[in-house]
Amino acid sequence: MGKFTFRLPDIGEGIAEAEIVAWHVKVGDRVEEDGKLADVMTDKATVEMESPVSGVVLEVAGAEGEMIAIGSPLVVIETDGAGEAEEAAPAPNVEAAPVIEHEPTPARAEPVEAPSLRLEEAPTAQVKSGPSPKDDFFPTSSGRADHGAKVLASPAVRARADDLGIDLAQVKPAEDGRVRHADLDAFLAYNAAGGFRAPGGKRADSQVKVIGLRRRISENMAASKRNIPHFSYVEECDATALEEVRAQLNAARGNRPKLTLLPLLITALCRALPDFPMLNARFDDEAGVVTRFGSVHLGMATQTDAGLMVPVIRDAQDKNLWQLAAEIARLAEAARNGTAKSEELSGSTITLTSLGPLGGVAHTPVINRPEVAIIGPNRIIERPMFVPDGMGGERIAKRKLMNLSISCDHRVVDGWDAASFVQAIKRLIETPVLLLAD
CATH class of the missing domain: 3.30.559.10 (Chloramphenicol acetyltransferase-like domain)
Structure with missing residues (x-):
């Protein structure tokens, strides 16, 4: 067995650090070559990091919302081969989107009679080399509740359904087979007359970290x-x-x-x-x-x-x-x-x-x-x-x-x-x- 240290690569000119916005692995998980490790966000783009090797995750650097310097270890992986390696992964192929100074991207396609447009100001543009669990187009990301694991829905929708005690399997999507926030609203409205309430009565308080x-x-x-x-x-x-x-x-x-x-x-x-x-x-x-x-x-x-x-x-x-x-x-x-x-x-x-x-x-x-x-x-x-x-x-x-x-x-x-x-x-x-x- 050997160890491979995946270091955060240079993902944009002049970028000194990036924010960890999502982990796809945890200590003890096995990851295959080209498997997803984490999503990191700079001032210019959100980039999905992929593993260059196969093995078991031994260490991860920081929690979601923490900053990590370019070149510092992101993940340490125990590989199947012999020897110990200390390497930086090649820079991902990503088109970095510039910061919108006024900053939504006001924007979240978005979202619409005319595509669901929304008031307020725009956030930093977010462009990715691949889907991220923060996006509504990512169908395989697991939610916090097992009851919705086989239903197509974004992590945000899954988390909200979990908080409300809604079984996503009971929600009928309005389009493309994917459950969205509007579908949850419709489900709640439909069941309101029948006294719908989350299992266990009053919901527990929760804290959501503001990141990414x-x-x-x-x-x-x-x-x-x-x-x-x-x-x-x-x-x-x-x-x-x-x-x-x-x-x-x-x-x-x-x-x-x-x-x-x-x-x-x-x-x-x-x-x-x-x-x-x-x-x-x-x-x-x-x-x-x-x-x-x-x-x-x-x-x-x-x-x-x-x-x-x-x-x-x-x-x-x-x-x-x-x-x-x-x-x-x-x-x-x-x-x-x-x-x-x-x-x-x-x-x-x-x-x-x-x-x-x-x-x-x-x-x-x-x-x-x-x-x-x-x-x-x-x-x-x-x-x-x-x-x-x-x-x-x-x-x-x-x-x-x-x-x-x-x-x-x-x-x-x-x-x-x-x-x-x-x-x-x-x-x-x-x-x-x-x-x-x-």
């Missing part, structure tokens, strides 16, 4: 609120005509992707921004420089089971409605399954955030630092409203009303500018023919 992407989100959201003087503005829009246009376009779409409300809203935003360049900008507060962008690189705050992420639609102003619909779906899916490229998760100039049908009446989203504005539509609600009757009077009619919420950096954007920008978007929403005119 969740730590990045926590740090960056705090930095955004600490450094940026936010103000918010909300306006009501009549989306009745816009929804009629959307229905007509979908009826004649052929093989093109179905239009949600988001492509129309993005088109309105891109049409309005040239008159308000101070909103399509990033503020380097250390250098005291505001960069106003001519192109709209639109961030979509997207919720995923791994955390909040912000994939970016490049040059959104040059895309038509169908191209926007296809790009929204593609980027949201890439963010959710971990295939998004680094350039797709950074460089946004303004962010759109939406909770779809859960959008509420109004919200105050957190700015994607160093951007200076984030805008979000809220839920469409049908209400009676006074409208012209065509004869000089008014009548009451049922209308589809929606609030638009915006948060801005008051160091760069004045209240008048923010309100005027939203009013310009409102005019386009309420007169949707202008969205289709050249």
